Amino acid sequence: MINIKEDKELNVMNHSCAHLMAQAVKHLYPHALFWVGPVIEEGFYYDMDLGDDVIKEEDLERIEKEMKKLSKDGKRIYREEISKEEALERFKNDPYKVDLISRMDEDSTVISCYTQGDFTDLCRGPHVDSVKELKYFKLIKFSGAYWKGDSKNKMLQRVYGVCFKNEEDLNNYMHELEEAKERDHRKIGKDLDIFMSHDLVGKGMPLWLPNGAIVRKELENYIYAKERKMGYKHVYTPCVGTVDLYKTSGHWDHYKENMFPSMKVDEEEFVLRPMNCPHHMLIYGNELRSYRDLPIRIGEFATDFRYEASGAVKGLERVRCMCQNDAHLFVRPDQIGEEFKKVVELILDVYKDFGLKNYKFRLSLRDKEDKEKYFDDDEMWNTAENKLREVLNDYGCEYTEAIGEAAFYGPKLDVEVKPAVGPEVTLSTCQLDFLLPRRFDLSYIDKDGTKKTPVVIHRAIFGTFDRFTAFLLEETKGVLPLWLSPVQVNIIPVNNEYHTEYSKEIYKLLDDNNIRVNIDLRDEKLSYKMRESQTNKIPYTLILGDNEKDNNLVSYRCFGTKETISMNKNEFLDKIKEEIEKRVI
C-alpha cells in the first residue's frame, strides 16, 4: 500500500485537502475551531473542536459535498508570512492557534498563513496552487481524539481522508482497503475455524478451536526446538502469584490497574499473573550460581492475563489472556552484547523461516525527564542503551529510536508489524534489565570469589502465540504453509462405490506417517468436494479414481493451482514428508 506521507506530491495534496476539509467544516459548523491536520501514511486527518457537535456518518457525506463545491469554485491558495505578534493578534479568539503560536520560536520559525477564499489557516505549508487541483478525495472515517493525545484533555473530533491525483488511484486505494478487510485475521480465523469467542467466557478471551490448536502446537514445537538448540531450559510455572511477588518486582506499583483484581484466599492475596519475569527470577535464585554457569536461559510458553482496556481488545491480536513465547536470559555484564546479538539473530532467523519481510526494528529508550516511570540511575540506563545500539549497529540493522517507550526496568528492542486493519503492533521483543535482578537480590559468584548481580535479558520471539498467529494468518491470507496447515491432505474418491477402498488405503499410508489427512466420503459430487477443499485452503487435494487405483498412483492438485499431477503413492509420501520436514513456505 502506498505511503502518502513519503510521496512528495501526494503529501502536499493531502495536506491541502486537509485544509479544504477544514474550510468545508467551517462552512457547516461556523463555531468550529481547528487543532492540527497532518499528513499520515494513509492520507490526512484534521482534529477539530466542534463544541457540542459530534461527527456522524451522514456528516461525512455533507462535508464531502461541500468540499466538492469548494473545489469547483477553484479559489487560489495564497501564502503570507507574518510576525508572531501579528499571528497572536490575528488568532486571538482561537485558543488552539494561540497555543500553537505561543510555542513557536520566532527566530527559527517562519510563521505563515494560507488563505483560500474565505478560509485562512495557520500553516507551514507548502500547498497546491489552487483548490481546484483537489478533485479525487474521499473522507474515510471519523472518531474522537484527545487534544494533544492526552486522555485528561478534551476530546476533539477527528476526520480522516485521503486525496489522489486521479480517479483511478483513488478507486484502487478504496479497493485495497476492502482487500485488507478480507485478510483480517478475525475474518480468516472465523472462516477457517481457527478461534472463537463467547460472551460467557469474556472479552479478549479467545477459544482456540481444533484447527487453531494445531497451528499453535506446531509453532510451539518449532520454536521449542530452536530454543533448545541454543541452550534454553524450559520450565512450567503457575499462572498466579501473590501480590507480594509483584510488589517485589515493582510491577504492582507500575501496572496494578492493568492486572485482574487480586483475590484473597485464606490469608494470602493472589493475582493472575500478567508476566512471568518474577517466577523466572525465583527459579534463578533457587540455586547458588557460578560465573561459569552463566548465561542461564529459562524459557516458558506461559499463559498470562492482562486487564487490557475494553477499547483495546482485538481478535487474537490484543487479548486479555495470552500465551507468551517467553524467556529470561541471566547473563554476566560481559556477556550482554553476545547474548543480545544471539537474540537478534534468532529473530531474523525465525522471520526468514516464515518468509516475513514487512517488519521494522524499534529501539525503545527511556525519557530522562520521566522520573516517575523510570528508576533514577543514569549510568545504568546509559550503559544499557548504548549496549543495545552498539549491537544493532554492529549487525547493520536499520532501526528507529523511540524516547519514552522503554520498560520501567530497562530499554528494549521491539519488532513492529502492521496488521491488515489498525495501527502497528509489537511482535518480537528483547529487553535489557538491570533492575529486577537487584530487586530479587539475585547473584552469582564471580571469578574472584565475590558476589555479583547478573543482568537479565527478557525476550519473546513470537511475542505471544496469539498475536503471532493473527499476523501469520494475515500475511498468508489464510494460506498457511504445509507444515502449519490444520489439514494437509484431503482425499476425494471419484466414485464412492469403487474408490473408497483405495482411498482408505492412501489415507492409512499418510496417517501412519503423521500427515494430517482427511478423507471426504460424503455423497456429493467431485466438483462440490473440490470446491470445499479449495475454500478451506487445504494444500494438497488428492483425486483417486480408476487410473490411480489400477496403477498405485495418486493424483494431486495443490491449493491455488489448476493442474493435476500424478505420481506413485510412495513417491508422493516422500515428497510431502520432505516438504513438511523442511517447512517449505
Add this chain to the structure above:
RNA sequence: GCCGAUGUAGCUUAGAGAUAGAGCAACUGUUUCGUAAUCAGUAGGUCGGAGGUUUGACUCCUUCCAUCGGCACCA
C-alpha cells in the same frame, strides 16, 4: 476507559410499531457424476440480555453485554 457505529437461524444477510424472509450449511430423499456448488423437500429465529413506554415492541426509550472504526493504553 473515551467518541461514534453495529448486534435478525451455525454462517452471510433482507425487512420492519400488529406475532420475521432468503442463500449457504444441517437433515430426508434424489443424483454416482474425474477437478470450485445435482435437484427437490424438511427443520431451524422468545430479532444480543434486562427493564420501561404502548392496546400491542424485533422496531421507540433507558441500561448492561459483545462486536467494529478510531483516540488513550500496551510491563
